[in-house]
């Protein structure tokens with residue numbers, strides 16, 4: 495797995511102050527994606543994720559004012575990232591169970607749950623999933639934390655296939671929070 499960059503104590507990629515980790519690799523090819531360079535797993539600025547990076551992640555997220563981490567990209571669930579993301583999420587929750595994990599992906603919740611790879615196991619450790627591809631024709635400036643109206647902000651722990659709990663159902667009053675999703679910001 496390769497890390498592109500980290501935003502520390504960020505306000506724009508989930509609730510509270512969060513440390514945001516961008517990983518390379520994505521095969522969704524959403525039209526209008528503002529982060530096309532991250533599709534390439536071996537993009538020039540991406541560096542191999544190490545145990546030292548994980549310890550730094552824990553140290554930073556331990557600060558009382560940090561709500562948790564946000565994993566984005568690229569797509570953290572890109573096939574080459576899955577085993578390392580699973581390890582990261584599992585060990586993060588073991589060390590800091592009170593902190594939350596938000597994860598942005600181009601996969602839908604349903605496709606993840608029906609998948610036969612590691613994606614459903616990863617979801618066991620994720621608190622909030624911002625799911626689905628960015629669809630340019632559905633671009634939605636009013637929906638918090640995501641970029642298009644098809645994308646959902648899902649309370650993973652309380653959701654299952656056919657009964658998905660959204661964090662935001664009435665988002666007309668939350669336009670101040672976020673205008674685009676983390677993987678396709680243009681403002």
Ligand code: SF4
Pocket residue numbers: 520521522523524527528529530532567568569599600627628677678
């Ligand atoms: S918008 Fe996100 S999921 Fe879609 S291609 Fe770009 S990085 Fe991948």
